[in-house]
Amino acid sequence: MIQQGTWVKIQRQVLPVGQRAPQLPEDTKQVPFLMWAKGFLVAEAEMNSLVTVKTITGRLVEGTLTEVEPTYQHNYGTFIPELLRIGADLRRERWGGADDE
Amino acid sequence: MNRDNSYQAVMSRRPEIMKASVGIDYQEFELSGIGFDYERMMKETGYTLSEMQEIQGSTGVGNTPLLEMSNLTALARKYAPKGKGARIFIKDEAANPSGSFKARRAANAVHHAKKLGYKGVIAATSGNYGAAVASQAAMHGLKCIIVQECYDSHYVGQPEIIEKARKCEAYGAEVLQTSVGPELFYIFLTLLEETGYFNASLYTPFGIAGVETLGYELAMQFREKEGRDPDVVLCTNAGGGNLTGTARGLIKAGATETKIVGASVDLTGLHMASDNHFNRKSFTTGHTGFGIPFATSPDRSDVPRSAARPLRYMDRYLLVNQGEVFYMTEALAQLEGLERGPAGNTALAAAFALAQEMNEDQIIVVQETEYTGAGKHIQAQLTFARENGIQIFFGNPDDEVKGENIILPEHPSMMKARDVDMNKLRASFIKNAIADASILTQEDVEYLMAETKTDQTFIAAELEKMNISVKV
Numbered sequence: 001m002i003q004q005g006t007w008v009k010i011q012r013q014v015l016p017v018g019q020r021a022p023q024l025p026e027d028t029k030q031v032p033f034l035m036w037a038k039g040f041l042v043a044e045a046e047m048n049s050l051v052t053v054k055t056i057t058g059r060l061v062e063g064t065l066t067e068v069e070p071t072y073q074h075n076y077g078t079f080i081p082e083l084l085r086i087g088a089d090l091r092r093e094r095w096g097g098a099d100d101e
Numbered sequence: 102m103n104r105d106n107s108y109q110a111v112m113s114r115r116p117e118i119m120k121a122s123v124g125i126d127y128q129e130f131e132l133s134g135i136g137f138d139y140e141r142m143m144k145e146t147g148y149t150l151s152e153m154q155e156i157q158g159s160t161g162v163g164n165t166p167l168l169e170m171s172n173l174t175a176l177a178r179k180y181a182p183k184g185k186g187a188r189i190f191i192k193d194e195a196a197n198p199s200g201s202f203k204a205r206r207a208a209n210a211v212h213h214a215k216k217l218g219y220k221g222v223i224a225a226t227s228g229n230y231g232a233a234v235a236s237q238a239a240m241h242g243l244k245c246i247i248v249q250e251c252y253d254s255h256y257v258g259q260p261e262i263i264e265k266a267r268k269c270e271a272y273g274a275e276v277l278q279t280s281v282g283p284e285l286f287y288i289f290l291t292l293l294e295e296t297g298y299f300n301a302s303l304y305t306p307f308g309i310a311g312v313e314t315l316g317y318e319l320a321m322q323f324r325e326k327e328g329r330d331p332d333v334v335l336c337t338n339a340g341g342g343n344l345t346g347t348a349r350g351l352i353k354a355g356a357t358e359t360k361i362v363g364a365s366v367d368l369t370g371l372h373m374a375s376d377n378h379f380n381r382k383s384f385t386t387g388h389t390g391f392g393i394p395f396a397t398s399p400d401r402s403d404v405p406r407s408a409a410r411p412l413r414y415m416d417r418y419l420l421v422n423q424g425e426v427f428y429m430t431e432a433l434a435q436l437e438g439l440e441r442g443p444a445g446n447t448a449l450a451a452a453f454a455l456a457q458e459m460n461e462d463q464i465i466v467v468q469e470t471e472y473t474g475a476g477k478h479i480q481a482q483l484t485f486a487r488e489n490g491i492q493i494f495f496g497n498p499d500d501e502v503k504g505e506n507i508i509l510p511e512h513p514s515m516m517k518a519r520d521v522d523m524n525k526l527r528a529s530f531i532k533n534a535i536a537d538a539s540i541l542t543q544e545d546v547e548y549l550m551a552e553t554k555t556d557q558t559f560i561a562a563e564l565e566k567m568n569i570s571v572k573v
Contacts, residue, residue: 014279014288015108021284028376031254034280035288057221057244057275059295072267074260074476077484082493082509086431093513094176094436 002068004044009070010053010063011036037061038070104294111290119404122293122300124217127405134541135534136548137406139413143349147310147408148209150353154314156212160240162204163314165196167322167466172436173449177456180514187332187459189452190466192319195441199236199268200229200472202315202343206303207233209311214299215241221298225289225403227251227262228339228386229471234301235272245274246298248289252280253379260485261385261444264476281379286403302403303342309408312346313353315468320354323464330356331464333455337447338363338418339391341399341411347468348414360416364451364518365392366444367420370503381504383423383486387447392418393521397529412530412553419518421450422501424493424508428516429453430479443479445471454518483507527553531563541571 002008015033039053039061051065104110111118120126130142148156157163170189178186197204211234214222221244224234231247238245247269252258258278266276277292279285293300302308316334323331334351336344348361366388371378373390382388396415399407429450430443448467456465475481487493492506497515501508510516530553535541541564549560564571 015284019108021108021282023374024282025372025375028282028374031280031376033282033284034252034254036252036278038276055275056270056273057246057296059275072263072475074263074267075481076475076478077260077481080480080483080487080493082483082495083431083480085495086428086509087435090176090432090435090513093179094172 001044001046002041002065004041006041007038007069008041008051008053008065009036009038009067010051010061011066012061012063035063037063041065106291108284108287111287111294114294115290116405118290118293119300122298123302123305123404125305130406132544132548134545134548135536135538136545139410139551142406143306143310143408146306148307150313150317150350153209153311157205157208157311157314160208160237161198162208163197163318165318166193167319167326168193170437173432173453174456176436176513177453178461181457184461185457185459186461187456187463187465189456190331190464191449191470192315192466192468194315194469195445195472199233201233201445202312202469203228203230203233204236205311205314206230206308206342206346207237207301207311209307210234210299210301210305211237211241211243213307214301215243217299219297219299220244221246221296222301223248223289223292223296223298224301224303225285226303227265229265230303231265231274231276232268232272235269235274238274239272244298245272246277246292246296247274248277248279248285248292250281250285251278254280254376257380259380259385260476260481264474281374281376283374289403300403303340304402304404304407304409306408309342309346310349312343313350316347316350317354318350319347319466319468320351320356323466327464330359331466332459333360333362333463333465335362335364335448335452335455335465335467337387337445337469338365338411339386339388339395340402340409341395341407342409343469344411345409345414361414362417362419362451362455363392363411363415364419364421364448365389366426366447367422367519368503378504380485380489381491383482383491383507384426384444384447387444389420393526397526398533410552412527413551414554415523418521418523418526419451419455420521421447421454421518422498422508424498424501425450425510425516427479427483427507428509428513432513439470440473442471442473442477443482445469450516451518453516527555527559528563531560532567535567535569539569541569543571543573546571
């Protein structure tokens, strides 16, 4: 059970397949239009149940509880060896000199 | 009150919702035919230059540094014919409070919202504008909601957009994220209705006028530093507001000889509303998916008449490939000691190629940079591309296949900028503007001339091709 007042993320289906905008490409037509919001849980609830949250601006939004205390995980990525080469190439082009100097 | 909030019902209420949320009656500026009085709209609903400088200055926006890129210039000259290789400068707009030039647009929009007594502001954007509005709203004590298209149907999101969401939340904004599709606009409209907040659209006269200070500052800084105006100002082009506002500011400064050149990342072939293509592009802004449609049909935006009208000002439009922009991002860090966000370097990549066509004593300025950070960083974005099956390798950037690979130039001399046929864009604009009309008036013709920066002869020839007659 997730406590009332917990900061959570919800998912809501805004438009199901079949009711989406007419001008969409085929692949997009075949999936529903979804929305995600964050807020404080208005009443205690189970994961994946239909809940209401109060957002940071004070709006009440309904949706399925998908994440508790959501945070950011994005980062600087993994090793990209090409970047090392670009740096070395450019410095050599600009300033000259051999690699082993 | 029970409102019908179905998709069709909300979309049909669009005109009333818009009117209440931007406080402008666009109808007032409509002409009898296909056009509207753009200059009168800008004059009557916008702010004067000095008012804008004060509004922006009071929140620390503007007066960003102008920096000469002497190492990039030296490198460009190495590959240019003798006597060629214009000096390259950048306007370091990342120095604005929210990390991009968008602070200028947001400062005006949020100031205007506050002045009209709105309690909050809403903007639909996946770009730097969200953070800019959120930052300004924080300074003015207004509430802020940002709606952004972020994830595909598998809940996989572009790291660049996720970072922008984080930044909005850092400034206290509520961020609503959606899956891929233009129906984001439906959510946007329901939010405006529900909250009664101000529509801080990117395309209002006050938003666009906010960028005029950038063009004006550029001219003043060059006159102080070099005793003259720049020969070329290069703007990364997406929705057209950056280019439009900058060009208007340059004109206000009297820099009428300066050429205005747009630059976009070429993403031709990727559908912007496609769920499958969404995560196969490595740029979420500054690309042709916005640049071309917004240039040829500016009123497709979220207000009835967009104040961003790039074809009125653009002298040339250049395209660069994704690999070239990433390469130039690394060059900016490695040779100039400036780490800036990739999308903002689109115009810089074009400048590196364009400088090689121009004389050594000429000046080219790239009018913006943007902040960089986790997610919104060359390494994060290349990692994401690789994870999504995009091949990354060195080669000839001309061979890049959008959505399949990113080709980093094998050698810096391979950096190129490719011209878009301006007359084709203009013809396409005319076609969109005349819509169903079969007979035009001279007033319509003059409107089309102004909108496409052309003359009577050009418009007459285009209309003849379309079998449209002009009533004398």
